[in-house]
Every structure is written in structure tokens, then in C-alpha cells.
Amino acid sequence: MTDNRYPTETLDVTILNIDEKGYGYAKHVHPPDRGSNGRTLHIYVTNVVPGDVVRVTIPDAKGRRKAIVTYDELLKPGPTRNLEIPTDVAISGGTPLQYMNYEAQLEYKMALVKNFLAEQGFDSSLVQPIIGMDEPTRYRNKMELTFGGNGELGMHQQGNFRKVIDLEDSILAPHIMVTVKKIVSTWQKDYHLPGYDKTNKTGLLRNLLLRYSFATKELMVVLYATEGPAAYQTAAEDLTQRLTSQFDNLISLQWMKHASSGERIQADETFILHGRDYLNDELNGFKYRIWPDTFFQANPIQAEKLVNLALEMADVNKDMHVLDLFCGVGTFSLPLAQKSKALAGIEIVENSIISAKRNAKDNGLNNTYFMTADARQGLIDLKEAWGHPDLLVLDPPRSGAGGKVMRSIGRFGTDKVVYVSCSPKSLTDDLVWLRNFGYELVTVQPVDQFPHTTHVESVALLKRVNSKMQ
Numbered sequence: 258m259t260d261n262r263y264p265t266e267t268l269d270v271t272i273l274n275i276d277e278k279g280y281g282y283a284k285h286v287h288p289p290d291r292g293s294n295g296r297t298l299h300i301y302v303t304n305v306v307p308g309d310v311v312r313v314t315i316p317d318a319k320g321r322r323k324a325i326v327t328y329d330e331l332l333k334p335g336p337t338r339n340l341e342i343p344t345d346v347a348i349s350g351g352t353p354l355q356y357m358n359y360e361a362q363l364e365y366k367m368a369l370v371k372n373f374l375a376e377q378g379f380d381s382s383l384v385q386p387i388i389g390m391d392e393p394t395r396y397r398n399k400m401e402l403t404f405g406g407n408g409e410l411g412m413h414q415q416g417n418f419r420k421v422i423d424l425e426d427s428i429l430a431p432h433i434m435v436t437v438k439k440i441v442s443t444w445q446k447d448y449h450l451p452g453y454d455k456t457n458k459t460g461l462l463r464n465l466l467l468r469y470s471f472a473t474k475e476l477m478v479v480l481y482a483t484e485g486p487a488a489y490q491t492a493a494e495d496l497t498q499r500l501t502s503q504f505d506n507l508i509s510l511q512w513m514k515h516a517s518s519g520e521r522i523q524a525d526e527t528f529i530l531h532g533r534d535y536l537n538d539e540l541n542g543f544k545y546r547i548w549p550d551t552f553f554q555a556n557p558i559q560a561e562k563l564v565n566l567a568l569e570m571a572d573v574n575k576d577m578h579v580l581d582l583f584c585g586v587g588t589f590s591l592p593l594a595q596k597s598k599a600l601a602g603i604e605i606v607e608n609s610i611i612s613a614k615r616n617a618k619d620n621g622l623n624n625t626y627f628m629t630a631d632a633r634q635g636l637i638d639l640k641e642a643w644g645h646p647d648l649l650v651l652d653p654p655r656s657g658a659g660g661k662v663m664r665s666i667g668r669f670g671t672d673k674v675v676y677v678s679c680s681p682k683s684l685t686d687d688l689v690w691l692r693n694f695g696y697e698l699v700t701v702q703p704v705d706q707f708p709h710t711t712h713v714e715s716v717a718l719l720k721r722v723n724s725k726m727q
């Protein structure tokens with residue numbers, strides 16, 4: 258029911274800045290009157306850049322303090338707007354910065370890293386100029402698409418997890434993935450297969466995972482559905498035919514049953530429709546086997562730079578024992594092992610450790626020791642099983658390592674720590690812990706791992722300057 262005291266208002270506002278989630282911020286102070294008492298309305302707008310003047314429609318404007326909206330009309334573009342991108346393109350949650358020119362995106366990310374560190378009293382001049390991409394498009398080796406309830410196949414709308422925007426094309430996806438997407442969408446329509454409706458929890462098709470190795474050219478296609486393929490035999494065979502006839506490099510086509518209502522993409526049962534269940538990839542000259550659920554760096558061009566930076570900061574030699582905490586399938590471990598005396602890796606996902614061991618073997622490395630464990634417990638057990646490292650490299654998930662793990666690292670007391678982070682906020686929080694244990698921040702190198710998104714990766718080097726224990 259509409260509240261007549263607070264009618265819908267149309268406002269022309271100027272975007273002041275872009276927040277850390279990619280929303281443009283504008284504010285509107287209502288003129289003092291009976292309805293609002295001069296109250297400020299904070300407006301968060303999608304698809305904008307700083308300085309844009311946009312017209313927005315806000316329901317119940319005077320009754321709110323905050324509104325998240327998409328603009329109706331761009332009245333004047335801001336100075337950093339990339340005018341080559343059409344302004345009427347609906348934007349998915351994946352690329353909130355795509356309307357900003359690339360130089361400005363890099364500046365925005367530099368400022369994020371510097372500001373988070375400065376807020377906690379670190380010297381922001383230690384932050385080196387960000388390393389961007391020469392060609393910042395179509396860089397992803399993995400795309401996870403979602404089927405919507407109305408025949409869409411694409412990405413979630415920014416700020417609305419229930420709405421899927423059909424993906425005609427994506428600035429992030431290699432052309433081959435866009436072609437696969439089109440074939441799968443046509444196939445879905447031809448067989449009238451319903452997409453999964455998250456609200457009613459009905460429908461068949463849930464997600465489409467695409468992996469493509471730029472190095473080996475191998476292509477993997479994985480379909481997630483609420484049922485297995487048995488009742489859809491003809492459709493499944495035809496999908497196989499459509500894809501294999503188009504792509505000689507399709508080395509894996511899998512149908513995964515995912516029956517539970519949980520949002521996280523997962524497989525209760527695997528059905529291989531074509532080829533094998535993994536893909537071969539390469540990074541920094543090392544070979545990796547990647548399964549559908551294996552974590553692997555998604556931008557290989559920037560990931561190679563990241564690994565090289567970590568190696569440079571680590572400055573390892575053949576006398577050193579190195580620990581790679583949160584090691585995954587060994588992206589940092591293998592290059593570190595090649596240059597050191599011995600390397601240990603700790604990781605919580607058992608399949609990743611199985612894969613890391615195999616990857617070490619496939620690459621002829623025999624000085625590695627991999628352990629499936631939670632980071633904190635792993636640090637305790639490692640000393641017993643393997644000894645004390647000279648250097649610790651860590652690459653935790655976006656949420657950071659957290660206080661308990663950082664305190665354990667502080668007590669562990671290696672002379673040098675190389676911290677690879679995908680969130681400047683959690684990096685800063687974790688570095689505060691290390692500072693309390695007598696570590697000094699030497700340098701921070703941001704890397705733009707994901708152009709057009711708000712994410713920024715950083716590699717930080719820390720040295721222990723006193724052994725003060727907390």
C-alpha cells in the first residue's frame with residue numbers, strides 16, 4: 258500500500274564517489290517541511306561513475322534514510338565514464354566498475370588499499386603503484402552462470418541475488434565461453450527445460466560452470482541440475498552432440514546433480530557425458546590438474562605476475578624451508594619448492610591437497626610436504642611433523658586469516674612473511690596482528706587481478722624486527 262505522506266520522488270543527483278562494493282553514492286537533503294524535517298537521504302546507484310549526474314526515482318523518498326536504485330536517465334556523464342559502453346546495458350553483479358575507464362579503476366583500487374592501511378596507522382607510502390592489465394577484458398578462465406526462472410542464463414543483478422540477467426556477452430568471458438553459453442541457452446529452449454526458481458525451489462537447471470585454459474586450450478563444461486540426466490537422456494545426448502561437434506577441445510562435459518536447496522554450487526553426484534573429469538592447465542610453467550570444484554586463480558595473466566611478485570619478495574634460496582599456508586592446489590607452493598630446500602603446504606580442502614601432491618609429482622618436485630588441516634591446527638602439527646620454516650607465505654580466503662591464525666603465525670615467529678591477499682580490508686586487519694608481534698611492513702604491491710570488479714589483490718612483505726610476544 259502506498260503511503261501518501263511519502264510519495265515517490267524523482268530526483269537529479271550527482272554521484273560523489275564509488276563505495277567499496279561499487280555503488281555510486283549521492284545524497285539528497287529534503288527541503289524542511291512537514292514530511293521530512295530536512296532529513297538526508299543517502300542514495301546508492303548502480304552503473305555509475307563519480308561526477309555522473311543521473312535522474313533517479315525513489316519510492317517513499319521522504320520516509321527513508323537510504324535507497325539503492327538503478328538510474329532512469331544519465332543527464333551528464335562524469336569525467337571518467339567510458340563512453341564506449343552503452344548506458345542502457347543492464348549490469349550484472351559481476352562488473353560494477355565497467356562504466357569507469359581503466360585508468361580510473363586502477364586509481365580507485367589504489368585508493369582502497371592505501372585508505373584501509375592508513376586507517377590503521379600503516380604508512381601508505383609503502384604501497385607501490387598498482388600493476389594493471391595491458392588488455393583488461395575477457396581474462397577469466399572460469400565463469401559460473403546461473404539459470405533463472407524465466408529462461409535466463411547469466412549473472413545475478415547487482416544487489417538482487419534473485420534476479421538473473423541473461424548474458425548476451427560479458428566483458429570478462431573469453432569468446433569461446435560466450436559461444437558455449439549461446440549453445441546451452443538454445444538447447445534449453447529447444448527441450449523446454451525449466452531453470453531453477455530460487456523462490457519456489459522448483460525447476461531443473463541451476464548453474465553452468467565453464468572453464469577454459471588459455472595455456473592448453475582445453476575446455477570444460479559442467480551443468481548443475483536438481484536431477485541426474487537419466488530422465489533427460491535424449492536432451493543430454495543432444496547437448497553432447499551440439500558441443501562436441503562445435504569444439505574439438507571439449508575435454509570434459511559433466512552433468513552434476515545438485516538437489517539440496519543451498520545456494521552454493523555443489524555436486525551430490527557426477528555424470529560424465531563426455532571426456533574426463535578434469536582439465537589440464539599451466540601457470541608459471543607448471544602443470545596443474547583442475548576439477549570442477551578446484552580453486553584455481555581465475556585470471557592467469559595476473560596470477561603469473563602475482564606468483565612472480567611473491568617469489569621476488571620471498572627471495573628464497575636452496576637453504577631455506579618454506580611454508581605455504583592456505584596453499585590450495587599449490588599455485589605458490591610449486592614455484593617456491595623449485596627454489597627452496599623444502600616446502601610444506603597446509604590447506605583445509607582435502608581434494609586440493611590430493612591435487613597439490615599430484616601436481617608436485619607431475620612437475621618433478623620431490624621436496625614438498627602437503628598437509629590437509631585447518632590453518633591454525635596445521636601450524637601446530639607442522640612443527641612436530643616437518644620442522645620450523647624460515648619463511649611463511651600465506652594466501653587466505655577473502656575473509657582473511659583472522660585473529661586466531663594470525664596470533665599463531667605471530668608466535669610461530671618466522672623472520673619473514675609474504676602475505677597474498679584478495680581483500681585490502683582483511684589484509685589490514687591481519688597486518689595489525691603481525692605488527693603486535695613485532696613485524697614491520699616493508700612493502701605492499703597491489704595487482705589488478707579482476708578488472709571491472711571492485712576486487713583488488715595485494716602482496717605484502719613483512720619482516721620481524723623484534724621478538725616482542727603478545
Ligand SMILES: C[S@@+](CC[C@H](N)C(=O)[O-])C[C@H]1O[C@@H](n2cnc3c(N)ncnc32)[C@H](O)[C@@H]1O
Pocket residue numbers: 552553554583584585586587588589603604605606609630631632633652653654655
Ligand atoms: C585464496 S585461496 C588460495 C589458494 C592458493 N594459494 C592458490 O593461489 O591457488 C584460499 C585457500 O584457503 C583455503 N582455506 C580456507 N579456509 C581455510 C582454513 N581455515 N585453513 C586452511 N585452508 C583454508 C581454501 O580452501 C583455498 O584453497
